[in-house]
Amino acid sequence: MSKQKAHYFHAIQILGDNCTGCTSCVRVCPTEAIRVRNRKAIIDPTRCIDCGNCVTVCHFHAIIPRSDSMKILEDYKYKVAILPAAYFGQFTEDVSYEVAKAAVLKIGFDEVAEEAVITEFMVKVIRQYIRNNRDKRPILSSNCPAVVRLIQVKYPSLLPSVFHQEAPMSILTRYLREIIEEEKGIKDEDLGIFLIAPCVAHVTAVHQPEGAHTHLQDGAFSVSMIYGKAREHIKELQNNPPKIDTYPKGLTWALSGVQAELVDCEDIRTLSVNGIENVMEILSRVEDHYLDQYDYIVLRSCTNGCVGGCLNVENPFVAMSRLKKMIKEGKPNEINLEGIDKLYNSGEFDVVPLAPRPIMELDKDIKSAIKKMKRINEFLTMLPGLNCGACGSPSCYALAEDIVQDRASLDDCVVLLKRHSKEEEDNY
Amino acid sequence: MGEYWNIKPELEDSVKQHFSAPPEAEVELEFEVPEKDFNTAGRGSSEVKDLLKRLGVDSETLRRIAVASYEAEINLAAHSKGGVMSCMIYDDLIHLRFLDKGPGIEDITQAMIPGYSTADELVREFGFGAGLGLPNIQKNSDALHIQSAKGSSTLLELLIFFSAP
Known part of the structure; x- marks a missing residue:
């Protein structure tokens, strides 16, 4: 039995060539596991729960289910x-x-x-x-x-x-x-x-x-x-x-x-x-x-x-x-x-206690987590609050969190970028 | 004017210190809780819960905060003319404050008895009003303070420490 290799596995696969970076999958993910970066979707394997929402919503056959041959x-x-x-x-x-x-x-x-x-x-x-x-x-x-x-x-x-x-x-x-x-x-x-x-x-x-x-x-x-x-x-x-x-x-x-x-x-x-x-x-x-x-x-x-x-x-x-x-x-x-x-x-159907896989924590230490939370709130006031997802993060809040966790920058916000370029135009 | 205090004896010093000179909160949240609006009531507690998960508050403390804040928020919607829920987060505790626009509690001690309820028909139809709200809040809090009088607004505030001794 079990001749297949055991390694951490998700039954969802992204075909980068097919991905247009449309962000549909980003918005339907219940655990906010997907981001679009450089116009391609990426899945955070620690957050993914394999629900299949992204597979269903992707119209470009870029997120496909994986099963055995x-x-x-x-x-x-x-x-x-x-x-x-x-x-x-x-x-x-x-x-x-x-x-x-x-x-x-x-x-x-x-x-x-x-x-x-x-x-x-x-x-x-x-x-x-x-x-x-x-x-x-x-x-x-x-x-x-x-x-x-x-x-x-x-x-x-x-x-x-x-x-x-x-x-x-x-x-x-x-x-x-x-x-x-x-x-x-x-x-x-x-x-x-x-x-x-x-x-x-x-x-x-x-x-x-x-x-x-x-x-x-x-x-x-x-x-x-x-x-x-x-x-x-x-x-x-x-x-x-x-x-x-x-x-x-x-x-x-x-x-x-x-x-x-x-x-x-x-x-x-x-x-x-x-x-x-x-x-x-x-x-x-x-x-x-x-x-x-x-x-x-x-x-x-x-x-x-x-x-x-x-x-x-x-x-x-x-x-x-x-x-x-x-x-x-x-x-x-x-x-x-x-x-x-x-x-x-005889206990053959027993399982070991399920272990938590917490993804929400900003930091292991509560004081640092609070600091990060404050910074998130500061960025949140700068962001437009449209939750358009065009930046590749699922919401303005998620983008603020990504910025604080060094996974994105304020320049990723398309709306802010447009506002800034308009201001510059007006100045000249 | 009626006032009610219930503080876990071992925490009396820290609680008194907190209330006598409240420090500036690290993170603050505020939610409007409209009268008899059971569709939005509960949203504040839910957001607070999400925030505390992000801060990494342990699951048992989180459970106590969830129960107390949800009960208090529903109380506000069910029994008052609406009000405001505020949440002040420090690095060692959470301070929840519920201030309504009346009509006030006539006898706070009586309201603390399990099973006592003044909930009307509408509220009971929604499945609330079993008279377990306040006792349940008290059970899950480290400190509870209620201030009210008939005809005026009610203030309910509670403290829960993150690493309960």
């Missing part, structure tokens, strides 16, 4: 694909759940597993965790990797409240490693487990897991790429309907609201939030202790949950509607996850 499959004898529930929302309604799933077996995988299979188990684990950690309420969901990273950089005081167990995808991977080795006699190094990712944050999480003890998956491919390859086999499979297990009742993972409803019960009150702006507002309210009436808050960075990830092909609302239909019409299926409880009880 299918070539890496050649390194393994037995290849398993883990499908996220969102995958099934991508196909038109004439393509059945079975066909969409079986198609993945035609494109180079020996086995296909679904996130949906462990939904019920996850609900049990989450409920148990909430009941054991009443002092930390509300517990914040951790299965959206962008949200976990957002909390690390902007809301570090909330880290103890984050659900500290492996994400469903990783629990499933851990379980599959165990049973495939046992049942099929395949050695661990011959077994490759790959995540089909709906968003860049999940690709990053595969290569750079937060809190995990070990690397679990061997690579990540985008939903759109797998969808493209799987489509070629749809016709053939529709004429020859495959027999393959499906878990319609577990497809809820891709949908933010539905997941919360599953965990909700007599003694657990849940709240569901999606879209990064909403998530930030809610996290700020949690900091103020204004949402203490909730026991569990499901937070998803993308619109409607994972169906909104930027590596999908279908619109998030259409995909959500299709999944809801599948959930409603699907018959409950007997799910047998023998041995998963044993792994859980």
Whole structure:
């Protein structure tokens, strides 16, 4: 397992040749991680949380998602694909759940597993965790990797409240490693487990897991790429309907609201939030202790949950509607996850406490930080306050901060430059 | 004229010194808090919180400041005819000051009892007015000072030290 190199990784890549320096990405970044300098966008890797906003907004194909090449499959004898529930929302309604799933077996995988299979188990684990950690309420969901990273950089005081167990995808991977080795006699190094990712944050999480003890998956491919390859086999499979297990009742993972409803019960009150702006507002309210009436808050960075990830092909609302239909019409299926409880009880799904990655601090020392803050305020009074972003920083405040931190100069402000040149003209 | 003081005993000297000769603040912020405007109420506390994160104030202190300032700001919107929230930041503490335009608190001691509330229907509809505002502010502050009388304006100010002993 894990033949890929481990180095700090972001699943977002800037193609400098395509970048026009338009600053669209600068303005949509929730952690202010992007600047345009010398007419090219640059991302600060310590601030980036892999939410994918910049990928979605870039019209010049200059910020593109990075995922692995299918070539890496050649390194393994037995290849398993883990499908996220969102995958099934991508196909038109004439393509059945079975066909969409079986198609993945035609494109180079020996086995296909679904996130949906462990939904019920996850609900049990989450409920148990909430009941054991009443002092930390509300517990914040951790299965959206962008949200976990957002909390690390902007809301570090909330880290103890984050659900500290492996994400469903990783629990499933851990379980599959165990049973495939046992049942099929395949050695661990011959077994490759790959995540089909709906968003860049999940690709990053595969290569750079937060809190995990070990690397679990061997690579990540985008939903759109797998969808493209799987489509070629749809016709053939529709004429020859495959027999393959499906878990319609577990497809809820891709949908933010539905997941919360599953965990909700007599003694657990849940709240569901999606879209990064909403998530930030809610996290700020949690900091103020204004949402203490909730026991569990499901937070998803993308619109409607994972169906909104930027590596999908279908619109998030259409995909959500299709999944809801599948959930409603699907018959409950007997799910047998023998041995998963044993792994859980022996602590195999535990994670190390998440560490803060504070980005906001101006200085380690509060006195120096105050000095910098005063200088920022001085520059702020000189700047026009238009927040136009033309300087390449997301706002006048950010430019003032960049100036004080020696990352920009007052001359970067286009508006001031224009005013000055006009004054000079008037003087002559 | 009613006046109320609550100071953590171990901090009495530093608090008295601060109030008797208030030094010039390092950073000052001021926010208008309009009456019954629950859309903008809370913005001041949110900005203060962002600023303190930039200064690197530790997360437990930040939590106490967030709770106290948010409660006080909502109080201003809910119970008064509006007012001003000011925030004075020093290198060792934060001083928050909330001055409204009336109508004043008749009995401050009674207002400090958990569960006591004079909130009207509108305020309760917004989900506020459980009567936990003032006690909660007191719980999270190192020093709390309230000055008011029926028919006049209310001044509420609090201090929270950055590295609480």
